[in-house]
Amino acid sequence: MPRNSTRRRMFTRVGVGLAAVGLLAACTSNTPEDDNTEPADDGQQNAASSNDDPGENVVIGFSGPQADHGWLAAINSFAEQTAEQYSDVELRMAEGTNDPSAQISAIETFINDGVDAIVLLPTDGAALTQVAMQAMEAGIPVVNVDREFSDPAAARATILGDNYGMGVSAGEYACQLVAENDLGDGAVIAEIAGIDSLPLTQERSQGFADALEACGQNVDNRVAAEFTVESGEEAASNLLQAANEIDIIWNHDDDQGVGVKAAFDNAGRDEFFFIGGAGSANAMRWIESGEMEATVIYPATQAGDGIKLARLIAQDRGLSDLVQVEVPRRIVLDAPVVTADNLEEYLPMGFES
Structure with missing residues (x-):
């Protein structure tokens, strides 16, 4: 769909692709002068593998609000489906709730259990900020989904719809x-x-x-x-x-x-x-x-993307399609228009109301 170049503030919208489909290769010589010659290093780091290749086993805790309508139910479903794709991920799901106190208790349990990462779609971003900070201070990276904390330091990464x-x-x-x-x-x-x-x-x-x-x-x-x-x-x-x-x-x-x-x-x-x-x-x-x-x-896949990011962060890996070796701190997903012309592309992501 054509975009209007005169729109205000619209250049700030950023889309970041999360699919890992390639390797970043450093430029090296194919013919070293002798057996003792090290390959030339141009300063780029070669990604060891695709992000989907198995890594260190990690335990990820996930907490989201009560699935009281279709979009939130899909949030939980995509989190589970994504975790199931990886043999190196054990997902621990907290019971969905609209009570900030109950969600705080769930995060405290994750902290006490020593999970490797937490993915959190807070019932209330401000109310969950302090317990997310506690997780971060305990060395457990937190991926904040959809509803932002009041302090950016409470999350290692934030993934949002736009x-x-x-x-x-x-x-x-x-x-x-x-x-x-x-x-x-x-x-x-x-x-x-x-x-x-x-x-x-x-x-x-x-x-x-x-x-x-x-x-x-x-x-x-x-x-x-x-x-x-x-x-x-x-x-x-x-x-x-x-x-x-x-x-x-x-x-x-x-x-x-x-x-x-x-x-x-x-x-x-x-x-x-x-x-x-x-x-x-x-x-x-x-x-x-x-x-x-x-x-x-407005992507219901956000929690699934959060699981992917949490896995990489816990495994000390970055996104293999980026030159930057660390997972970005903030990702804002695109808001595309679905019409009859591109319907087939988006049907798998549709959620039941």
């Missing part, structure tokens, strides 16, 4: 639809947000507004839901009652999108292009059947 970038991707795609369908300056664009008090919702909305502004558009109608099916249906019903005609709707979350879609069907409204968010299997099936235009990925 909420602002998610809004940008949705807005850029909306701009593309406006241009391709000759909707003009009078295009009516609506937004169904998540919980408005959350920074992630604010970032998504800001990215959407910034991308629309870059092509001369704006949000005409906006409602907020609560990331649940019931709230999505209620918010979408209110939106449809307030606007007799809409050209494009972006819904922030595909889990609440089940209710949003029900409201559309109940009202018999389908005159608009429907864009979703997060990348659920439901949304991808709707795209496949022509009932939805697109969805913007």
